[in-house]
Amino acid sequence: MDYTTTNGTAEKLRTQALIVGIYEDEGLSPSAQRIDKASEGYLSKLISQGDFSGKIERNLLLFALPGIKAERVMLMGCGEKNKFESKKLRHGWSTIIKVLEECGATDVVACLLELKPKHEDISQWARLMTETAEHASYYYDQTKSKKKALKYPLSQINFLLEQRTQQSAVARGIQWGQAIAKGVSLARDLANLPGNICTPTYLADTASKMAKEYKSLTVKILDREDMEKLGMGALLAVARGSQQSPKFICLEYKGTSSKQQPIVLIGKGITFDSGGISIKPAASMDEMKYDMSGGASVLGTIKACAELKLSLNVVALVPCTENLPDGNATKPGDIVTSLSGQTIEILNTDAEGRLILCDALTYSKHYHPKIVIDVATLTGACVIALGAHASGLLSNDQDLANSLLSTGQMSNDPVWQLPLWEDYQQQLKSNFADMANVGGREAGTITAACFLSRFAEDFSWAHLDIAGTAWNSGKDKGATGRPVPLLTQYLIQYAQAGVVPKNK
Known part of the structure; x- marks a missing residue:
């Protein structure tokens, strides 16, 4: 979709659809008030009769309103005015996009920037609207024989400005939103692909294609032989049960010619996780194709950086392998030596993510990083603790x-x-090695991070466990693309300020 800004008053705009906000408690937004006046109280009558309440995520599509130039007017419920903020905008706007895709309007005007609370930044508001529109219109059809084809696809969204002076800030937000959306879509596409297609080699090829597409990117792929020479014993222990060759992706984004220390992003790339010898239950095991979502998200983040041409240096490291059982697979009780030289007793082969990440953390020292952030669908315990929200x-x-x-x-x-x-x-104490790879049932998310911390003592490091947020189950099953928005926003701020502002 294309995004732009426009000026004028709502009732005089010629467009196929005009989107305005209606509050549950305080009624009409400024643009809705103009439409109501021009249509001789049409909207007020709808509300007074109980035909539209303004509750969050409710909407109503109106045709040929008298006195209004737009072909259609879409009312978006905003809930209570003093509680309306960016999260509720995202929910309501997402619902509107899906309705617009089905109604035949290809060119629309959104009068929603005026709903922004005073404490919100207009650039971030525009970014969120752009990113949300792309997320809502995403559709996976790579492995379907029939592709989705809308007769009248939504192709142009115009944001109505309250003031002309907002134009540059809104345009900047649109640019951010489009870049983040491209990164999110890449991450979702990769994670949604089945394990027989999205193999370690497929992920490596994707990184190589990205390096050809963007001049700011360079790529290096380590094969099994390279890992053996380096001594990545932990990563290779996970790969032993698979016939697919493991890959270690090193994708560098060079956004500045200075010798600025890079930020290293490490993404877990287990393209299918059966649990190995400690095999998982059969129920929902198909969802273990999503176990490479961390790797997909850091590749998506690098894509967003390249799109935005951010002035900083970033490295994405993605250790990739399958975790499968066979006669050569690692067994519970085996002891391996990691790239750092520390030995690990593998008590559970289903705690494999930390094994490939620990070697990646050690390898990141090659880049003398300023900051290292690893991203992984690491523990079921995190899903129990935080659910799908954080x-x-x-x-x-x-x-x-x-x-x-x-x-x-x-x-x-x-x-x-x-x-x-x-x-x-x-x-994590072990009688036979420097550490065990699991610490029991209690505090599983924390002990997994404790394990990783032993390989991150030489730099500033953060670990993101995305086991609950990387994909949705049930009827809406599919990858979310998280945490690409978080990581990209972090890097945008870092590039702008030189150092990310601390939390107030």
Whole structure:
């Protein structure tokens, strides 16, 4: 879709559809008031008769209103005015987009910037509207024989400005939103593909194609032989049961010619996780194709950086393999030596994500990173603790954690911090190696991060557990693309300020 800004008054705009907000308690938004006046109280009558309440996520499509130039007027319920904020905008606007796609309007004007609370930034409001529109119109059909084809696809969204002086800020927000949306779509596409297509080699090929598409990107792919020479014993232990060759993706974004230390993003790339010898239950095992969502999200974030041409350096590291059982697979009780030289007793082969990530954390030292953030669908315990609303956050740097917490709220991609206390490290003790790869049932998300922290002592590091947020189950099954919005917003702020502002 194309996005632009427009000026004028709502009742005089010629468009196929005009979207205005209606509050549940205080009635009409400014543009809705203009439409109501021009149509001789049409909207007020609808509300007084109980035909439209203004409740959140409710909408009503009206045709040929008297005195109005627009062909259609779409009323968007906003709920209570003093409670209307960006999250509710996202829900309501997403519903509107889906209705517009079916009604035949291809060119629309949205009078929704005027709904912004005073404390919200207009650029962020425009970014969220753009990103949400793209997210709502996303459709996966790569592996379907019949492709979805709308007769009249929505192709142009115009944001009505309250003041002409807002134009540059809104245009900047649109640019951010489009870039984030492209990164999110890439992450969703990769994660939604089945494991027989999206193999470690497929992910590596995707990174290579990205490097050809953007001049700011360079790629290096490590094969099994390269990993053996380096001594990535933890990663290779996971790969032993698969016939697919493991890959280690190193995708660098160079946004500045200076010798600025890069931010390293590490994404878990388990393209299918059966649990290995510690095999998972059969129910919902198909969803383990999503176990590479961390890897998909960091590739999507790099794409967004390249689209925006951000002035900073970023490295994406994606260790990729399947985790399957066969006669050569790693067994519970086996001991391996990681790239760091530390030994690990593998008590549970289904705790494989931390094994590939620990070698990636050690490898990240090649880049002398300023900050390292790893992203992984790591623990079922995180789903139990936080559900599908917030990703888990653990860090050895509170300033970094504060920045991610703040950015999560701004991007509508929230995280919640869990403790990383020394007390939890005791659960990883082993009688036979430097550490065990699991710490028991209690505090599973925290002990997984404690394990990773032992490989991140030399730099500022944060761990994002996205097990509950990376995909939806049930009738809406599919990848979400999170946390691409969070990571990209973090990098935008970092590039703008040189250092991300701390949480107030």
